[in-house]
Amino acid sequence: MSAPVVTPSAALSNVRGSAIRDLLSLTERPDVLSMAGGLPATELIPQERIALAAQRAVGDRNLLQYTVSAGLRECRDAIARHEGIDDPEQVLITHGSQQALFLLAHALVDPGDLVVVDDPVYVGALQVFQSVRADVRGLPLTDRGIDTDLLEQWCEAGARPVIVHTVSSFHNPGGVTADDGRRAHLARLAERYGFWIIDDNPYGQLRFRGTEPTPWRHFGDRIISLGTVSKILAPALRVGWCVAPTAVIALVERLRQGADLCGSTFTQAMVADLLTDRDWLDGHVESVRDAYRSRATALVDALTTHLGSAAEFTAPEGGMFCWVRLPGVDTTALLGEAVEHGVAYVPGSAFAVSRDAGDCLRLSFATLAPADIDRAVTRLAAASGV
Structure with a gap:
C-alpha cells in the first residue's frame, strides 16, 4: 500500500523551512565544535534549585x-x-x-x-x-x-x-x-x-x-x-x-x-x-552573565587573533550571539568545508529577508568553553583559507 499524499495548506506552503534546524543534523558529529545552535549552556542550568521547586510543587495536589x-x-x-x-x-x-x-x-x-x-x-x-x-x-x-x-x-x-x-x-x-x-x-x-x-x-x-x-x-x-x-x-x-x-x-x-x-x-x-x-535568582543570573562574559571575550580574542582584518564584527555586550561578516566569502558554500574542519555555524543567508547576508554568519558563544571557542575559530580560519 502506497503512503497517502499529504497536501500542505496554503498557510503552511508559505512558511520557509528552518535552515538552523536542518543544520543541527550536520553538527552531531562528536568531532565538530558547534557554534550554530542558539542553546543556553547546559552546565549553567540550576538543576538542584529546579529540583527543589519541583519537589515543592508536586507536594500540592492542586x-x-x-x-x-x-x-x-x-x-x-x-x-x-x-x-x-x-x-x-x-x-x-x-x-x-x-x-x-x-x-x-x-x-x-x-x-x-x-x-x-x-x-x-x-x-x-x-x-x-x-x-x-x-x-x-x-x-x-x-x-x-x-x-x-x-x-x-x-x-x-x-x-x-x-x-x-x-x-x-x-x-x-x-x-x-x-x-x-x-x-x-x-x-x-x-x-x-x-x-x-x-x-x-x-x-x-x-x-x-x-x-x-x-x-x-x-x-x-x-x-x-x-x-x-x-x-x-x-x-x-x-x-x-x-x-x-x-x-x-x-x-x-x-x-x-x-x-x-x-x-x-x-x-x-x-x-x-x-x-x-530574588536573592537566589539574582546570584544565579549573575553567574550566567559571568560565564557568558568570559566566553564572549574568548570569541572576540579568537576572531581578532585568527581572522584579523578578514572579519568584521561588533564585540557582544550580552546575549548569546556574535554576527560576523567575512567580505568576499560565501558562508553558505563555506559551511561544508568548515564542518569537515570540525566547526559549525549558521550562514547569514538563513536569516536574510531581502538584504544580502551571504557573506555573514552567526556564531553562538554560549555553549563552548573559552579554550574550545579558540579552537573553533582556528578551524574556521583554516576552512576559510585566511
Whole structure:
C-alpha cells in the first residue's frame, strides 16, 4: 500500500523551512565544535534549585490540575514583579515565548497585512508571520537597532504596518541592542501610524557589559513585550509570557483556549517559586552573565587573533550571539568545508529577508568553553583559507 499524499495548506506552503534546524543534523558529529545552535549552556542550568521547586510543587495536589488560560495567578504575579509592571492582568503565560508570538500573529494579523521585521531576522518570527500569510518586509538592522528612519520614510510613503517585530536587546542573530533614541522613535511612529511593536526579549537579562537601555514600557502604550525563562533558568520549563494592554491579552487568551486550553500548572508553579526567590535568582543570573562574559571575550580574542582584518564584527555586550561578516566569502558554500574542519555555524543567508547576508554568519558563544571557542575559530580560519 502506497503512503497517502499529504497536501500542505496554503498557510503552511508559505512558511520557509528552518535552515538552523536542518543544520543541527550536520553538527552531531562528536568531532565538530558547534557554534550554530542558539542553546543556553547546559552546565549553567540550576538543576538542584529546579529540583527543589519541583519537589515543592508536586507536594500540592492542586498544582497537578488544570489552570486558567491566562496562567497560574501566582506565576503571573511573579512575572509582573519580574518585569516591573503593576498589573498582573497585563500578563499571559504561554508555552515558551514562541507560542506567545504565534498567538499574537493569529490574533492581530489578517492575510495580506504588512508586518515589518528585522533584517536579518529571527527565523522563528519570520515563520510565524509567514504562517498567517502576512506581507513581510525586512527593515535593515544597524548597530543602534532597526533603521527607524527608513521605517518613517516607508510610513510617510503610505506603508501601514500592523506589527513591527524586533529583538531589541542582544539581537538574534545580529547581536546589537536598540538604544533609547531608536526605541523612542519607534514608539512615536507606532502612536502616529497605529501599529503594534512586539519586542521579543529572551536575552535582555544577559547583559554583561555596557549600559542597560530604558525599558520599553516607558516609551508608550502600543508595545507588547515577550519574555521567557528559557535563557536564564531552563528551556524545558517551557514558560514564556506576553505583557500587553489588557485588550490584547483578552484576544490572545481567547485564541489560546482553542490551541491548548492552558499551560502546565506544575511548571508555572515552579517558575513562580524560582522568580520569587530574588536573592537566589539574582546570584544565579549573575553567574550566567559571568560565564557568558568570559566566553564572549574568548570569541572576540579568537576572531581578532585568527581572522584579523578578514572579519568584521561588533564585540557582544550580552546575549548569546556574535554576527560576523567575512567580505568576499560565501558562508553558505563555506559551511561544508568548515564542518569537515570540525566547526559549525549558521550562514547569514538563513536569516536574510531581502538584504544580502551571504557573506555573514552567526556564531553562538554560549555553549563552548573559552579554550574550545579558540579552537573553533582556528578551524574556521583554516576552512576559510585566511
